[in-house]
Amino acid sequence: MRKKKPYQILTFHTTSAAMAMELYCKEHGISGRLIPVPRELSAGCGLAWRIEPEEYARYKDDLLDTSVEIEQNVELMI
Template sequence: MRKKELRLVITFHTTAEAIAMETVCRKEDIPGRLIPVPRQISAGCGLSWSMPPSWRENMMGIMGRQGLGYQTMGEYLI
């Protein structure tokens, strides 16, 4: 079993928003990946973006510039 670690998890209203996030992050070489929404969160389309918590401020700026929408953003042990 994988050891749980603190991750920044971003949830989305729609699958299209989740895919747009993945596209931007791959293009910009931003660490992270799409994952199913963790059990402790019940939100959105079922997909979320997981990344290191240290990227929170950078992501807020990037998402604003790129016009990326999201539902929730928080740090969770996953």
């Protein structure tokens, strides 16, 4: 069994918002990936952005200042 580790999880109201976050991060060299929304959370769409906590801390202000509307922003062990 894989050992769980902490990730920052950003959820979105719409699939287009999730895809916009993916595009923004790729354009700005921010690592992370789209994942299905973890069972511990609920969201408007079924996709979430998973990012390492260290990477999130480095780019937090940039991510929160985008025009992409974030529904939830939580740290989870997954």
